[in-house]
Amino acid sequence: MTRAARAGTHSPPGAALPLVPALHQSTVHAYPDLASLHRVLDDEERGQVYYRFGHYNGQVLEEAVACLEGAAAAVSAASGMAALTGTVLALVEAGGHIVADRNTYGGTHSLLAVDLPRLGITTTFVDAADLDDVERALTPRTGLLLVEALTNPMMRVPDLPALAALAAAAGAKLVVDSTFTTPALIRPLDHGADLVWHSIPKYLGGHSAAMGGIVAGDDGLVARIRQSVVHLGATLGPFDAWMALLGLKTLPLRMRAHTLGATAVARFLATQPAVTRVHHPTRPDHPHAAVAARLYPDGTGGMLSFELARGRPAVDELIRRLGPAIPLSPSLADVATTLVHPATTTHRSLRQDDLDALGITEGLVRLSVGIEEPVDLVAELGAALADA
Template identity: 80%
Template sequence: MNDRSHLTTRAARAGAHVAPGTALPLVPALHQTTVYGYPDLASLHRVNNGEERGQAYYRFGHYNGQVLEQAVADLEGAPDAVTTASGMAAITGTVLALAETGDHVVADRNVYGGTRSLLETDLPRLGIHTTLVDGADLTEVGRALTPRTKLVLVEALTNPTVRVPDLPALSALAGHVGAKLVVDGTFVTPALLRPLDHGADLVWHSVPKYLGGHSAAMGGVVAGPRDLTARIRQSIIHLGATVGPFDAWMALLGLKTLGLRMQAHSQGATAVAEFLAAHPAVTHVNHPSRPDHPQAATAAKLYPDGTGGMLSFALAGGRPAVDQLISRLNQTIPLSPSLADVSTTMIHPATTTHKDLPREELDALGITDGLIRLSVGIEDPADLIAELGAALAP
């Protein structure tokens, strides 16, 4: 730059031409920019045409998003991945990319409330209709499938009753009608289960949960074969639902400890579930490690390394007992409308995550007024058990 240029000119261009050194940082650099400069049109055209890797404008993809995509694809054993601005952006972009007017979706009625709202409120306006089923009941799933079914949507572990669908069996059923099996892997992560290894076509995650691990990074991600992710990527670009560089960068930092965290989450939840199951104030516990869980055999087959930190339990005292528990634990285990943090949190599904469902459907799903969902963190299980024991005391 000409040293005799005006200060306003030099300030506007400051740092733009400082090249990085030859050494690679241990943490990928944060490229907090929305646009990139090119030396000539030929270079820009090569990137836009997919002939070489690069970035032009953030909505079409950027460096930090691409690093996170590569990392998640590698962990999931997938050829490719697409990052998005949120988990809901991930599933919305996926459905809109793979289904059109007149198509049919089969979904587990236990899926996340936001997913159900998309399926029951938004998609019908586009002529895409959904049949809700019990994803763990293969007969019911089979009856719901039609030649127009394009997608079968399930969660690897459901929220909040932690049911366990048989992914290989669902994959076979979906394949009979040419449908794609799409699995929400948020509760398990590739540290515990890689759905693509069990016949799923796509797996998606809400990044703020276990992948990021610290309730800080926002975003979503979908992993699978390139022919599908290419269509989803275009959908995300059209929706303007690209993840931000800083969120992608933070998520990658959290991803580095994923294996260690998921091991601790799993061990802690199993110990806490055992304690709660024996407590007189608790009527039942939903956790796949329990022998009384309805899909215990499927869980043992699919999850030899544990099932993560999610569990739910019902209090004999109903809603008054829930309110008392929340009050007694507010200094140690907070009430939080999310999950999968390194610290333990809880929520009351009937009045939060599933509040829009009618009472009869809540009852059918096992979401009673006395049900608490507990997201067990990485704290020492003995401390959590002591805190819960004191709070549940008469």
């Protein structure tokens, strides 16, 4: 019993270090004396104590993401929504006010519209691409301005530097969800944002395997958010942090391939008679093509959406013909191309008038273009659309 309980508690001998950071799954650390434990608890020395307060693999991931985002610090959490909840609870008091783009991810919208009002925190929803609308909504009480760098599924492109100026003038923090874009394409903090956050399973992790969320910014803000993540018990697990770090290493390569693929697919879809509209910031008819060209010199990643002339029956037919090569899968940013039907998946909780206001029709399909050869994707889509 004694030997079993103490098995593996000593490091193996040898000077060489593993090339891939080790996975430290221990929930707690052992200290030689109280003084050294207290130095860590009092933040005088770096170290780990108990997993919920932070752990080695979380720290490695946080330092990597902070470095990529040009941030002083980052804090990871169990999911993107946990990172956002921690951020809001850290930075907005009861009775506080938020301004948010009405085009944000459905989970963000639900947190703002359903949960936070119960704490007296209200949100004014705006079109973040309409600067007058944003300016009108900001009040001296507004704590946060929440936007996505690129919105889902219409690929709207808010002007981050202009929003940062409006937020600063109103004394609010600009918080940018950069899940679709990543630091390989844009670093919102360089454009004046106060915080940037991500859902890790998307492009940061890149392989639909690592779960989690992360938010990056200055030391003071991140320390406050870390405290609320710890209090919420929303710490990211070490294995997910470890996997996210492996994914992060190929992020720029993947984003380049996603961008090439999506641009080629958007160009192709725009020539198809079955397609009435392609929503992609490189298309000349996109309302924010100029802002996108200014903010995204290396392109906008793998996301696009398009509308089928024959509506829902054509969508069902397309899904049937494309699967399993391009499957229906209600997430995004995998290395393989996937699609969703926003009206009945990502945006299913919205009322019909809200869907109408966002332009989400029954014929709209969202593609998350993977890193396959664009020529293969074009051939598969072309065949499926011709048959459909």
